[in-house]
Amino acid sequence: MKWETVIGLEVHTQLATQSKIFSGSSTAFGAAPNTQASAVDIALPGVLPVLNRGAVECAIKFGLAIGATLNRVNVFDRKNYFYPDLPKGYQISQLAKPIVEGGTLKIVVDGEEKTIHLTRAHLEEDAGKSLHEDFHGMTGIDLNRAGTPLLEIVSEPEMRSSAEAVAYARALHTLVTWIGICDGNMQEGSFRVDANVSVRPVGQAEFGTRREIKNLNSFRFLQQAIDYEVRWQIETLEDGGRIEQATVLFDPDSGETRMMRSKEDAHDYRYFPDPDLLPVKLDEGWVEAVRAALPELPAAMQTRFQRDYGVSAYDAAVLTGSRALADYFEAVAKTCGQGKLAANWVMGELSAALNKAELDIAASPVSAARLGALIARIQDGTLSGKLAKQVFEGLWEGAGEVDAIIDARGLRQMSDSGELEKIVDEVLAANPKSVEEFRSGKDKAFNALVGQVMKASRGKANPAQVNELLKAKLQN
Amino acid sequence: MSDTSLSALAAQLAAKQVSSRELAQSYLDRIAALNPAINAFITVDAEKTLAEAAAADALIAAGKNGPLTGVPIAHKDIFCTDGWLTTCGSKMLHNFVAPYDAHVIQRFKAAGMPSLGKTNMDEFAMGSSNETSYFGAVKNPWDIARVPGGSSGGAAACIAARMAPAATGTDTGGSIRQPAAFTGITGLKPTYGLVSRFGMIAFASSLDQAGPMAPSAEDCALLLNVMTGFDPNDSTSLERDKEDYARDLDKPLAGLRVGLPKEFFAEGLNSEVAAAVEAAVAELKKLGATPVEISLANSQLAIPVYYVLAPAEASSNLSRFDGVRYGYRAPDYANLDDMYCKTRAQGFGAEVKRRILIGAYVLSHGYYDAYYLQAQKIRRLIADDFSAAFEACDVILGPTAPGTAFRLGEKSDDPVEMYLNDLYTIPANLAGLPGMSLPCGFDSQGLPIGLQLVGNYFSEAKMLNVAHQYQCATDWHKRLPPLGAASGEKP
Numbered sequence: 001m002k003w004e005t006v007i008g009l010e011v012h013t014q015l016a017t018q019s020k021i022f023s024g025s026s027t028a029f030g031a032a033p034n035t036q037a038s039a040v041d042i043a044l045p046g047v048l049p050v051l052n053r054g055a056v057e058c059a060i061k062f063g064l065a066i067g068a069t070l071n072r073v074n075v076f077d078r079k080n081y082f083y084p085d086l087p088k089g090y091q092i093s094q095l096a097k098p099i100v101e102g103g104t105l106k107i108v109v110d111g112e113e114k115t116i117h118l119t120r121a122h123l124e125e126d127a128g129k130s131l132h133e134d135f136h137g138m139t140g141i142d143l144n145r146a147g148t149p150l151l152e153i154v155s156e157p158e159m160r161s162s163a164e165a166v167a168y169a170r171a172l173h174t175l176v177t178w179i180g181i182c183d184g185n186m187q188e189g190s191f192r193v194d195a196n197v198s199v200r201p202v203g204q205a206e207f208g209t210r211r212e213i214k215n216l217n218s219f220r221f222l223q224q225a226i227d228y229e230v231r232w233q234i235e236t237l238e239d240g241g242r243i244e245q246a247t248v249l250f251d252p253d254s255g256e257t258r259m260m261r262s263k264e265d266a267h268d269y270r271y272f273p274d275p276d277l278l279p280v281k282l283d284e285g286w287v288e289a290v291r292a293a294l295p296e297l298p299a300a301m302q303t304r305f306q307r308d309y310g311v312s313a314y315d316a317a318v319l320t321g322s323r324a325l326a327d328y329f330e331a332v333a334k335t336c337g338q339g340k341l342a343a344n345w346v347m348g349e350l351s352a353a354l355n356k357a358e359l360d361i362a363a364s365p366v367s368a369a370r371l372g373a374l375i376a377r378i379q380d381g382t383l384s385g386k387l388a389k390q391v392f393e394g395l396w397e398g399a400g401e402v403d404a405i406i407d408a409r410g411l412r413q414m415s416d417s418g419e420l421e422k423i424v425d426e427v428l429a430a431n432p433k434s435v436e437e438f439r440s441g442k443d444k445a446f447n448a449l450v451g452q453v454m455k456a457s458r459g460k461a462n463p464a465q466v467n468e469l470l471k472a473k474l475q476n
Numbered sequence: 477m478s479d480t481s482l483s484a485l486a487a488q489l490a491a492k493q494v495s496s497r498e499l500a501q502s503y504l505d506r507i508a509a510l511n512p513a514i515n516a517f518i519t520v521d522a523e524k525t526l527a528e529a530a531a532a533d534a535l536i537a538a539g540k541n542g543p544l545t546g547v548p549i550a551h552k553d554i555f556c557t558d559g560w561l562t563t564c565g566s567k568m569l570h571n572f573v574a575p576y577d578a579h580v581i582q583r584f585k586a587a588g589m590p591s592l593g594k595t596n597m598d599e600f601a602m603g604s605s606n607e608t609s610y611f612g613a614v615k616n617p618w619d620i621a622r623v624p625g626g627s628s629g630g631a632a633a634c635i636a637a638r639m640a641p642a643a644t645g646t647d648t649g650g651s652i653r654q655p656a657a658f659t660g661i662t663g664l665k666p667t668y669g670l671v672s673r674f675g676m677i678a679f680a681s682s683l684d685q686a687g688p689m690a691p692s693a694e695d696c697a698l699l700l701n702v703m704t705g706f707d708p709n710d711s712t713s714l715e716r717d718k719e720d721y722a723r724d725l726d727k728p729l730a731g732l733r734v735g736l737p738k739e740f741f742a743e744g745l746n747s748e749v750a751a752a753v754e755a756a757v758a759e760l761k762k763l764g765a766t767p768v769e770i771s772l773a774n775s776q777l778a779i780p781v782y783y784v785l786a787p788a789e790a791s792s793n794l795s796r797f798d799g800v801r802y803g804y805r806a807p808d809y810a811n812l813d814d815m816y817c818k819t820r821a822q823g824f825g826a827e828v829k830r831r832i833l834i835g836a837y838v839l840s841h842g843y844y845d846a847y848y849l850q851a852q853k854i855r856r857l858i859a860d861d862f863s864a865a866f867e868a869c870d871v872i873l874g875p876t877a878p879g880t881a882f883r884l885g886e887k888s889d890d891p892v893e894m895y896l897n898d899l900y901t902i903p904a905n906l907a908g909l910p911g912m913s914l915p916c917g918f919d920s921q922g923l924p925i926g927l928q929l930v931g932n933y934f935s936e937a938k939m940l941n942v943a944h945q946y947q948c949a950t951d952w953h954k955r956l957p958p959l960g961a962a963s964g965e966k967p
Contacts, residue, residue: 039575039576042801043796043801044556044574044575044576044802045556045562045564045569045572045574045677045678045796045797046555046556046574046578046673046674046675046676046677046678047674047675048673048674048709048710048711049711050708050709050710050711051711078792080791080792080795080839082795082798082816084798084800084812087796087800087801088795088796089792089794089795089796089798090792090795141800141801268840268841270791270792270836270839270840270841270844271839271844272788272789272792272839272844272848275680275681275682275712275789276678276681276711276712277711278711278712
């Protein structure tokens with residue numbers, strides 16, 4: 001039997017606000033346990049939540065960026081359950097009226113573009129952390145994260161492979177960091193993915209029973225977990241078994257998913273509107289002001305890059321992988337006036353160097369202005385591609401401005417034809433055999449001569465000029 | 477006994493005829509003498525009280541005193557008070573010392589009013605008799621075999637016995653007004669949102685409201701001036717211009733339309749209470765008011781609606797009492813679930829557990845629509861009835877409770893009978909309207925009877941005006957319970 005995979009993702013994005021969603025405590029990561037937990041965060045008797053306007057604004061930005069409907073009246077609900085890292089015994093979330101409904105995101109897999117529809121995105125508070133390892137026989141509770149604002153973004157079950165799921169997750173990651181509502185740091189838990197996975201025989205209309213893989217914090221784990229889960233579900237079904245609805249965890253060490261709780265253990269969360277918070281109305285003026293302040297979005301920028309800089313669709317997609325990268329590329333292209341060359345350098349030499357050094361584009365030792373200046377020197381003939389790479393190395397090492405490096409290291413392409421002519425004559429005199437071979441019709445010998453000239457010039461000769469000059473001399 | 481009205485005490489303090497320390501000490505003495513019999517206080521801390529009084533004296537000496545600076549006040553143990561034990565009448569918080577002040581406490585501190593201590597109350601404000609307190613029942617000063625009402629029973633009893641000149645209370649379904657009625661004092665529950673709930677331990681968030689309790693309407697007006705005001709820490713707090721609630725006290729009542737809801741004078745009302753309320757109506761007529769019959773048809777449903785909504789909110793509000801971070805934790809447990817179960821089984825009393833169970837039930841999957849949602853719809857209808865009624869009248873008048881103070885233990889085995897005590901007070905909470913109770917007579921056993929006023933939103937000044945004019949014409953609020961030798965002398 002042939003099987004089809006069906007995947008929907010729920011992504012918890014931590015919103016990049018200074019303070020928590022219902023208290024004034026800092027949301028900064030990495031502080032000593034419980035030092036960023038106020039009376040509200042630890043749920044002392046009598047404390048009350050006050051909504052952070054900034055968190056709502058993040059959600060508005062997201063809704064506008066995906067072309068969704070923004071619910072103009074927002075209600076916060078309580079989701080009730082007991083757990084030691086949930087201080088109030090309930091989480092404030094949105095059930096019936098999420099702030100964002102609908103919207104779409106485009107993904108590209110194997111050159112095919114696909115539109116994924118989003119179901120909803122709602123605001124909620126994060127729980128604290130239970131620390132099971134450091135306390136023998138006991139559990140430590142760190143409430144620094146409790147109350148951190150989250151936007152839970154839920155997709156329709158429209159992805160049909162792990163590759164599509166990863167492409168969607170990446171596109172979403174790009175977007176939320178692009179519009180500045182999330183720092184995107186997956187190690188720190190700023191972007192956590194739950195995958196709802198089911199399989200069904202190809203052609204069957206109804207969905208199979210889904211299992212939810214919780215808390216995947218890297219794209220690689222997302223792919224591995226889905227691939228494992230799909231294989232497991234298909235094998236189970238083909239062996240005559242049944243899939244029970246369940247929540248599972250992915251173990252990166254074994255590469256397997258394992259059951260966390262079955263549907264029978266599912267909580268009755270007893271949702272009801274939080275009486276401590278009044279409904280929040282989004283006024284038109286606010287929404288429009290947020291819309292006006294939105295940056296150019298990745299999709300629009302890709303179109304523009306193709307049009308303005310003549311880059312390919314693929315290159316445009318790569319260059320808009322993050323806003324920092326896109327801004328960098330555009331600065332380079334503007335400085336040198338050479339879109340395609342700029343794209344090649346940014347995606348080639350620069351990306352390779354950054355990857356090797358495990359650096360983000362924002363931390364690039366080579367500024368966009370300097371890379372642009374470098375490309376300009378290729379364009380005006382000062383540098384050959386090969387020399388340019390040497391100058392780039394100088395830039396990477398922090399040796400100063402492009403022209404200074406060229407001068408200091410004597411990397412200027414030989415433009416004096418008298419000097420070059422002298423080298424050519426010497427090479428011809430020293431290689432009579434090659435000259436002979438060329439004259440007897442062996443074209444290969446010409447290339448050997450070019451190589452000799454380049455070598456003699458220590459790479460500074462202009463290859464086109466060398467060609468021209470050699471041809472002229474040999475035909476005499 | 478000299479005049480202990482807040483205005484008189486403030487005048488004596490300002491004139492330096494008495495110091496705040498002396499005044500506080502005299503009340504502490506009276507508490508020491510009477511509280512063993514009444515049990516109105518859970519915590520008294522003379523050292524703290526006197527230190528606050530000394531600070532008030534310094535303000536007065538420096539000429540920096542406000543209208544009530546130096547006048548002591550007792551706070552219901554539902555308000556978090558920095559450095560004070562704050563128990564909410566529960567074993568669950570028997571050891572909880574609040575690290576911060578409730579907004580209401582901050583306001584009284586800023587006004588220079590020393591705290592006389594924390595008053596007893598029904599556990600988590602759930603009760604109408606003050607018998608559910610972990611710290612023992614409060615006795616009614618008018619007859620110590622009887623309850624003072626609840627949940628602000630300690631506050632009411634300490635005012636009635638003049639162990640404090642003023643007290644704070646909270647009212648979710650009648651918890652200020654019913655005990656005020658049972659103890660012959662005056663108490664006011666303001667419009668929902670007028671007084672910040674920050675730091676007030678939540679019972680039912682959409683209904684809870686703090687208010688003043690004191691012998692007279694004039695006292696309540698002065699206390700309300702201190703208590704009210706916008707608080708950015710409470711999202712349900714209303715942003716309004718400050719008003720002086722005493723400004724209309726002396727206005728004549730000519731032309732006042734007093735609405736008498738026929739449903740409040742129907743079956744179930746004790747005849748002596750009915751007679752006293754009718755006499756009060758006659759008195760108001762003499763003062764120029766006109767009685768108007770009105771109807772609050774849906775108020776009949778107030779009790780079932782309340783006993784869906786209040787427990788629903790409470791079941792969630794009380795989840796934080798889980799033994800993890802503060803308060804009581806069971807001494808022995810096998811695992812996390814066991815710790816939760818034992819802590820909550822041992823830490824909460826029977827009435828609190830009953831309401832948590834009811835609340836969890838009405839919110840559970842499959843029952844939510846039938847109970848919670850339906851109750852919310854009826855709540856709206858009850859509020860609409862009031863809006864219609866206020867087209868025809870300026871203030872609504874009726875009994876505060878169906879009867880007078882009952883005997884300790886008399887109703888504790890029958891929760892429904894107990895719940896019926898709040899029949900007339902709950903509708904105002906459901907609608908968010910201000911309500912107050914003031915003394916209007918005594919029954920044949922010498923027990924106080926309460927008259928209830930319910931006003932339109934933000935009409936506290938008008939209600940206080942009506943109550944004050946009535947109190948100028950009557951002396952019910954000046955009568956004192958027969959406390960025998962223990963009553964002692966007042967400053």
